[in-house]
Amino acid sequence: KNEVEQSPQNLTAQEGEFITINCSYSVGISALHWLQQHPGGGIVSLFMLSSGKKKHGRLIATINIQEKHSSLHITASHPRDSAVYICAVKTSGSRLTFGEGTQLTVNP
Amino acid sequence: ETGVTQTPRHLVMGMTNKKSLKCEQHLGHNAMYWYKQSAKKPLELMFVYSLEERVENNSVPSRFSPECPNSSHLFLHLHTLQPEDSALYLCASSQDKGDTQYFGPGTRLTVL
Numbered sequence: 427k428n429e430v431e432q433s434p435q436n437l438t439a440q441e442g443e444f445i446t447i448n449c450s451y452s453v454g455i456s457a458l459h460w461l462q463q464h465p466g467g468g469i470v471s472l473f474m475l476s477s478g479k480k481k482h483g484r485l486i487a488t489i490n491i492q493e494k495h496s497s498l499h500i501t502a503s504h505p506r507d508s509a510v511y512i513c514a515v516k517t518s519g520s521r522l523t524f525g526e527g528t529q530l531t532v533n534p
Numbered sequence: 535e536t537g538v539t540q541t542p543r544h545l546v547m548g549m550t551n552k553k554s555l556k557c558e559q560h561l562g563h564n565a566m567y568w569y570k571q572s573a574k575k576p577l578e579l580m581f582v583y584s585l586e587e588r589v590e591n592n593s594v595p596s597r598f599s600p601e602c603p604n605s606s607h608l609f610l611h612l613h614t615l616q617p618e619d620s621a622l623y624l625c626a627s628s629q630d631k632g633d634t635q636y637f638g639p640g641t642r643l644t645v646l
Contacts, residue, residue: 471635474634522635524577526574
């Protein structure tokens with residue numbers, strides 16, 4: 427069992443829908459990252475969280491340290507949001523442990 | 535454009551070839567990372583360099599040999615690879631170990 431589990435693995439939505447991607451982890455962490463990977467491979471860091479909530483444009487990330495759970499929300503989704511969203515947790519030093527990713531497809 | 539570039543973007547090599555992957559960061563960071571991403575598997579950390587010293591080697595086979603000649607450049611030398619080494623190899627950098635990492639576009643490697 428992976429230390430970082432994401433759900434769902436695949437998600438298809440219509441443009442404009444509110445989207446939630448979940449991440450649960452089983453280890454103690456110092457921070458949690460949400461990353462976006464577009465076709466072709468490039469990865470962009472969206473958020474780094476250690477508590478509470480962060481918002482950037484239409485993206486919102488929350489974390490509950492006690493429940494070892496984080497969510498990434500996308501409001502008013504758009505086809506350009508189609509990508510793989512990856513949750514990663516920082517456990518010790520520089521090490522990041524990654525989830526398997528959630529493939530999001532937003533249809534026009 | 536994240537400030538981290540990787541070349542080549544695609545590489546096909548035979549099992550007896552020797553090749554190198556290059557990563558360059560233009561962000562003034564002092565830590566650099568190599569990751570492997572295989573199909574349907576999470577990203578795997580391979581190596582970490584901090585201040586040009588290798589600080590982490592995550593049980594990677596010796597057919598992968600990293601080199602960090604300065605804080606802006608990172609290489610991954612490949613020799614005698616196996617078909618199961620085919621994957622996307624991603625480089626990343628950060629200001630310090632543990633800070634937010636900025637990823638390059640990756641090199642798609644195919645070993646025949």
